[in-house]
Amino acid sequence: MPVSQRVVQVCLYLVAAIALTGGTLQFVLGQPDTSPRLDNVHRFMAGVYFSTGLIAAWAAWTIRDQGTLVYLLAFGVLLAGTGRLVSIARVGLPEPHAVWLGYLIPELLLPFVIAAVVILHIWALHIPGSGNPTGVDVKDERDTLPFHPFYTAKDGWFAAAFVGLYAIVTYYAPNYLGHPDNYIPANPLATPAHIVPEWYFWPFYAILRAFTVDFVLPAKLWGVVAMFSSILLLFFLPWLDKSPVRSGSYRPVFKRFFWLLVVDVVILGYVGGAPISPARIALGQAALASAAKVAIFTPA
DSSP: OOHHHHHHHHHHHHHHHHHHHHHHHHHHHOOTTSOHHHHHHHHHHHHHHHHHHHHHHHHHHTTTOOTTHHHHHHHHHHHHHHHHHHHHHHHOOOSSHHHHHHHHHHHHHHHHHHHHHHHHHHHHHHTTOOOOTTOOOOOSGGGSOOIIIIIHHHHHHHHHHHHHHHHHHHHHOTTTTSOGGGGSOOOTTOOOSOOOOOGGGHHHHHHHHSOOSOBSBOHHHHHHHHHHHHHHHHHHHHHHOOOSOOOGGGOHHHHHHHHHHHHHHHHHHHHHHSOOOHHHHHHHHHHHHHHHHHHHSOOO
16 A cells, blocks of 8 residues: 555544544533533534544545445434434424424435435446447447546546636636626515526526416425426436437437427526516426426437
């Protein structure tokens, strides 16, 4: 092992020792003689502290291989939620109850969700296999390309282009993608006439506003469901596409519908960032219906 790597390993062991010791003491002692809220936060941070020590220890032990780091991160979140459970069991649930339960439930569920998604990803790689631009079924290594230099050069070029664009916007036009209303001082007696989120949320904002009629559920709730469904749908696209040809290079109809989906997303972005009007709402509804059709019923 190189000297530099050994130095990093020793530093990680020191961080692990400090974090594990401090996290354990905070978790056991807590702050039961203060308020329930302070004790809850104290034990929560103890779980985060302890899990940081575990991550550092594992990183030091497997300094050459970090494949298990994702699982340890999930375990750290679970420890943080366990700290809240211990605090609730000893000193009660702080006020307001709904807020603290809103913290606790995701902390207990997300680690298992992360682990399940990782397992699903590994299964998808080993059973259906990863895709490739040519769409050729891989039989042996002669049908593949080495990761380096092909993928490293391609991904490195795009990464450098993104960093360059990011630097230009950051240093020369930091307010270009902002909204002027963000500089208006907060006034509880006056609401800005036109409130929009950041530009990358505009398509989702248009989906949220596309539902205007209450049907069984309130229209706003339908908008929220559709907004989150548009994200979850991406995880199911490999199974929704039933074509035996996996690559779009040999599917002309698929290409046309793909660009139709791009146009729909651009239209939704325009509608989400523009002031509300009946015409724009109708345009957003049409674009949403078209995008949903293309995404769900992926043409061959």
